[in-house]
Amino acid sequence: MLSFLVWFPLGGVLLLGVWPKSMDPKYARSVALGVAIALLVWTIYLAFLFNPGQITMQFGEFVPWITAIGLNYHLALDGLSLPLLVLNSLLTLIAIWSTDPEIERPRFYYALMLLLNSSVAGAFLAQDILLFFLFYELEIIPLYFLIAIWGGARRGYAATKFLLYTAFSGIVLLASFLGIVWLSGASSFAYEPLRAIIVGAADTPSGLSLKLQLILMVGILIGFGIKIPFFPLHTWLPDAHVEASTPVSVLLAGVLLKLGTYGLLRYGVGLLPDAWVYLSPWLAVWAAISALYGTSCAILQQDMKKVVAYASIAHMAFILLAAAASTELSMIAAVCQMVSHGLISGLLFLLVGVVYKKTGSRDMFFLRGLLNPERGLPLIGSMMILGVMASAGIPGMVGFISEFLTFRGSFPIFPVQTLFCMLATGLTAVYFLLMINRVFFGRLPDELDHIPSVQWSDRLPAAVLVALIFLLGIQPSFIVRWSETQIAALIPYHPRPPQITSVYQPDQHLTRNSIDVLAQSISIRAAD
C-alpha cells in the first residue's frame, strides 16, 4: 500500500534512467506525468481507505533491514502525515505539469523530480527515525541538482548555500536522533517504541531527564529550524527560491519546508515532550520574532519571488506558534496551516512563475499594469489577487481558517506571542497589496507591450489550486476530519496550563481536553 508511494516513483526514475537517448525527450515528460498522476490517484485512494477515527498508525508495513543497528523498513500513515502526503503528490503533479516542455536534459530533470517525490513520501511515512533521516537526506540530492542545473543566474551560489545549510541540518539531526536512541536505552530506531519509552516513563529514571531532553532538543530545533526555516537560520531560502525554477520553487515552498515542521511535530513534540513544554514560551517568542522578521523583510523586497519567499518564512512561523502551544486545537491548526501554506505558497510561486515566463521580469519596480485585459495577464492577475488575499487570511479561503485556529488555539497559552503573530498576519496584507498594486494595477508600460499570450495549460494548475483553496476555506472540516483524532496523541501529556482560563464554564473548557489526553495516555501505559 504505502510502499507504492515510495517505490513507484523510483521505478519511474529507473525507467527514465535506462531510457535510450535516441527517444524523443517529450516522452520523458509523459512518463513523469503518468507516474505523478498514478501517485496522486493512489494517494487519494489511500485517503479514502484511511480511518480517521483510529488512533494508532495505519497501513503499517514492516520489513527487517539491518537489524544489527536496529534499522528497519517500517512505513505507516497517520493523520499528521496523510494531508502532507496528498500535498506532496498534488504539488509534484503540478510541478511536473508546469515545467517548460522544452526544458534541457529532460530525462535527468524528470528523474530528479520523481526521486524528490519518492524521498519526501518516504520521509512522511517512515516509522523509524533512522529511516526518516535517510529519506530526509536523500531528498537533498535531487533538490540540489534541480537548483544547481536548472536555476537562474546565481544558481551555483544558491545551490551550494542550500546544500551547506541542509547538510548542517542533517548532521545536527543525526546527532540528536542518535542521542535520543542511545540515551533512552531503546533497542532500535523504531518510532513508536521509542516514544513509549520516553513519553511513558518521564517520571521514572529510565526515561530521558529534562536536562538531556533539552540538550537533544537544541539539535532538533536547529536541524528542523534550518529546514522550515526560522530566523536566523533562513538565509538560504530566499536565495534558493530566487534561483530555482518555478516548479522547483513550488515544491520547495509547498512540500519540502513541511518536512521541517513535520519533523518538529513528530520528533520534537512527540519524542521530547518535557523539553518541548519547558521551552515552549521561548519557542512561541521565537515564532513571533520569526513571523515579524519575515514580514518586515518582505515589505522592502523588490523581487516578487523574494516577497513570496519571506512571506513563506513568516507563515511557517505560525506553525511553530501552534506547536509551541500544543493544545489539541493548536495542533490541528498546525496541520491546517501546513496544508494551507502548501497550497497558497504553491499558487503564489506558480503565478509569479507565469509572470516571469511571460514578461521576463519579477522586478516590482519595472512591472506594472499587468491586469490590462488585452495585452496583460488579466486572469493570472486575478488569481494572484485571490492567492494574495488567501495568504492575508481573508475568510472564505483556507488561509483564514488555519490562521484563526492557530491563533485561537495558541491564545489561551501564549496571549502576547499570539498577538504579535497576528500583527504579522495583518502586515501580510501590506507587502502583498504593495506587490499587487505595483505589478498589476496602473497602466501597462510600453516596454511590456509585447507579452506573449497565456495558454490554458499555464493557467490550469493555478486554477486547480485556487479551487482547492476555496473548497478547503469554505469546508475546512475536510482537513480537520483526517487529523483530529490522531493529532491529539502527539500532545505532551502534561501541557502548559493556559494563562487564560475561562471563568465562565470553567469546568468545561480547555482543561478538559488535556485531562482527556492525560487519561488516554495513562490508559495506554496501563495497557503496555
Added chain:
Amino acid sequence: MVSTPQLEPSQHKLADFIHRLEAGKALLQDSPLNVLEVVGILKSYGVVLDAYSNNLIYIANHQFLVFFPFFKYFNGEVNPGKLLKFLWHDRINYEYAEYCMKAMFWHGGGDLDTYLDSSEFLAAIEPVIQAKFKFNPLMLALHRAFPEFLPEQIRQLCYYSALGQFWRVMSDIFIDLSDRYDQGEIQSIPDVVEHILQGLVADANRPITYAVTLKRQVYDLLPPSANLTFLMDTAVPYVEAVFFRGTPFPGTISYNGQAYQIPMFQSDFAYGALYADPLPIGSAGIPPTLLMQDMRHYLPEYLLAVYRQGLRQEEDLKIQICQSFQKSMFCVTTAALQGLAPHPLTTNSIEEQKANRKYLEGWMNRFIPSRLLQVNR
C-alpha cells in the same frame, strides 16, 4: 525664370509635420501597410457610423421627449428575437454614439450651439412642448417649475439629429473610400486624404435641419432659415469636441476635485481621439472600447489577416483596432486641416505660404501632446 523666395524652415517642435503638410503630404506616413490599415478600419468605421447615424436620427425623430425610451436602440423594430439578442448584448453599442453626441453638445462651438441659445429657438420649442404634453399637467407643471429642463432636453435632441446627419455623410465617404480602394483607385495615404477632403468639400454647405412631427403637425426645431451647414456647424465642432477635447476617461484620469487633474477650462481638455492612449482600451472606464468592439465585427478580411500576424493574434484585437483607428483619424484630421487652411497648403505664393505657416503652427501647438509621434513610429 526667377527663383521665388523660399520660406524659412519652421522652428516648431513638430516642424517635420508642418513641412510634410506643406509638401502636400499627410500627418500619417505613407506606406502600403498604413494605407491598408487606414482604409480597412475606415471601412468598418463606415459601417458602424451608418448604424450610429440611423439610430441617432431615429431617436431624435421618434423618441422625442420620451422619458422611458426602453426601445430607443431598436430603431422602431421591436420583436422577441431582437429583444433576446439585445439582452444577450449581441448588438451595436449605440451608447458610444450618444457619448460622442454628449461630448459635442457639452463642448459646444459653431453656429448650432449659438442658435440653441437664441430667442428664435426658445420661441420655436414652446409650442412643441405644449403640444407634446397637452394632456400631461404634471409635465407642464414641471416645465413651469424647472423652465430650463425641457428646452435642455430638446437641445440635446437637436444634437442627436445633427450628429446623425454628420455621420451619415462621413459613413458614405468612408464606404466609398473602401470601394475605391478595392477597385485599386486608392494607392497612398495622400489619396485617402484627398478622397476625404473631396467628400467634405462636396457636402460642405449641406444644410443641417431638424423637425419633429407630433400629431401630424411638423415643428421645425432647426429650420433651414437658421443657416446651419454641414462643415462649419457640425464637422468642425465635432472634430474639436471628439478629436481634440473629448472627455476624461475615468479609467485613466482622476475626477477628484482636489487633485485638479481635469482642467478648469473646456478649451484645455485634451482627451480626444487624437490624444487617447490605445493601450488601456478594453480596460474599465475607457469608453472608446465600445467603438472598437463594434468595429471588430466589420473588419475586412485583409485587415484581420494583418492583425492575426500580431503576437497575440486576436486576443488584443481591440488595441490593434484602436491603433489603426488613431492612424485613420490623423488622416481625417489632415483632410480637415487642408480644407480649413486659409490657402491651399501647396501654394507657391510666399504670402500665402506665410499665412498657412501661421495657421499650421497654431494647430501644431495642439498636436504636441497628441499621439502624432507614436502613430508614425
Added chain:
Amino acid sequence: MVRRTGPRPAAYFNILMTILSCIHNTVAFQQVLKQPPQQLMFQWLQVADLNLSFAIEISPVSVGALELVTFISLLSQVYALGYLEKDWSISRFFGLMGFFEGALAGIAISDSLILSYALLEMLTLSTYLLVGFWYAQPLVVRASRDAFLTKRVGDIILLMGIVGLSSYGAGLTFSDLKVWSESIALPPLTEALLGLSLIAGPTGKCAQFPLNLWLDEAMEGPNPAGVMRNSVVVSMGAYVLIKLQPIFSLSPITSTALIMIGSLTAVGASLIAIAQVDIKRTLSHSTSAYLGLVFIAVGLGQVNIALSLLLTHAIAKALLFFSTGSIILSTNGQNITEMGGLWSRMPATTSAFVVGAASLVVILPMGFFRMMQQWLTGGWNMPLWLFVLLLFVNAASVINLTRIFRLVFLGSPQEKTRRAPEVQWLMALPMVTMTIAVLLFPLMPLKWSLWLSPIPSAVVFNQSSIPHAFPMMIAAGVIGFGIGWRMELRRALSRPTQFYLRLMQDLLAYDFYIDRIYEFTVVAVVRLASQFTTWLDQYIVDGLVNWVGKVTLLSGQGLKYGVSGQSQSYLLTIMVGISAILWLLLREDWPTIIDYWSTLWSTVLNQ
C-alpha cells in the same frame, strides 16, 4: 462568446436576482413582523473544544436591515446600468456589486460574531476591488490600497478581540455573547481591552477617527458603489457595533472610548467637510460625521437611537449620492467651485439633493428631525457638552449642505454646467424612487421598543434632561442655514487672501493632514522596521552565516560559493556519504559507543 457579444447579460442577471431577493425580503418582512425572532444555526466547524457555527437571526430588525440592503443595492445597480453604460467592464462591476450585496445581506441577518467578522472582511476585500475598479488610474491604485489597509487594521484588531473573547469562553453568537457578558467577571483591564479591540473593526468600517481617511480616498471608485459605501456599508459596520453593545457595557472605558471616537469624528469630519471642493468628498466626510453620532449613541447605550440614526442616514445619504452621480456625469467634473445654475435644467437631480439634504438635518420635519425629536425628548439623559456637540454637528451639516447646494445648483451656469441636460431614465428612475422613499420615510412605523432590548450603558451621566433641547436644535439648524446662505462662496481658483484663513482652510481641506500623521507614525515605524530587518538580513544574518561557512568549511580548500564543478560534487559526496558511512562505520562498534556515551552522560549528570 463574450468577445463577440458583450458583458451586459451579467448585469441584467444580477439585477434580476436582486429584484427577486428584494421581493422575497418584502414578503418575509411581513411574515416576520407577526412572529417572535428566530435563530437558525448552521454548524460550520467543530474542532477540539472549538465550535464554530453560523447563526442567522430572523427578526424584524435583521430582515428590515436585509430589506434596506437589497433595496438600496437594487436601486444603485439600476443606476449603475446608466452611470456605467460606456464601461466595457460592466460585468466585473456587477459581479463585485453582487458580492458586496451578498456580504452586506449576510451581515444584516448574521447572529454570529465569527460570521459577521468573515463578512466584514469580505466587505473589505470587495471595497478594495470596487474602489480599484478603474485600476489603471494612478489615484485609484493608491485609494484602493489605503482603503484595504485601513480597514484591515481595524479588522485585525477585531480578530484579536474575537480570538480573545473565544478564549475567555464566550460563544461566538451574539446571543451567547450577551449571556456571557452578563455572567462573566474579568479583570477590568481585560474587559477594557476586549471592548476596545472590538470597537476597532467598526471604527475602520465606519470611517471613524483615526481610521477615517479611506472613505475620502475611496471616492475615486465609481459612484454607484459610492452610493452603497456611504449608505449601507458604513452602516453595516455600525450595525455590528450595535450587536456587540452588551460587551461594551462591560467596561466604562469602552463606552467612553466609543463616545470620544464618535465626538472627535463628528466634530472633525463636519469641519473637514465644509472645506472640501470635491462634491463626493465633502459628502463622504459628512458620512463620517453622522456615523460619529451613531458611535456616541452606542456608547450611551441607546441602541434604538443608533439604529434609527443609521437607517435615516443611510437612505438620505444614498439619495444625495444618486444626485451627485448625475451631477458628475453631466458636468464631467466633481469640483463644486466650477459648477452652478444646474437647478432649472435637472429637476430630478435637484429635488433629490434637496430632499436628501433636508432629511439629514434638523430644520424641516423630515428624517433627522423626527429622529432627533425622539432622541432629545425620549427621556434620555445626555451631558450638556454632548448636547452642544449635537447642536454643532447639526449646524455644521446645514452650513455644508447649503453651501454645496448654492455652489452646484444656484448662481449662473459656468462653462462646465452650461450644457447639462437631465440624466437618462436608468439613473433618474432610481433617483426619483429614492426621493419618494425618503419623503415617505417619516411615516414608517418603527417599533424599536418592541424589537430591541437596550442594555444600559456602562457610562451613566447624572444629569437632568436639558430644557428646550429640541427647539434649540431646530434653532441651530436655522442659524446654520442662515450662515450657509450668506457666506461668501469660493469660486474656482479664488483663494482667501487672509493668511490665517488660508491656513485654516488648507488644514481642513487636507483633512487635518491626517495622512501626514500616518506617514510619520505608523507608516514610518513599519518602514523603519523593515529597512532595519532588511539591512540586518542582508549584511548581518546572511553575511555572518556566509562568513562562518567560508571560514570553517571552505577556507582550507580555498573554495568559494558559486564555483561550480569539483567543489560541489565534493560536498555532495560528503552529504550522500554521511549516513552510509556513519552506520557502516558504527555497525561494529555499536555497543561500545552506547557504553561510551551513556557513561559520559551519566558522569556529567551525576556531578
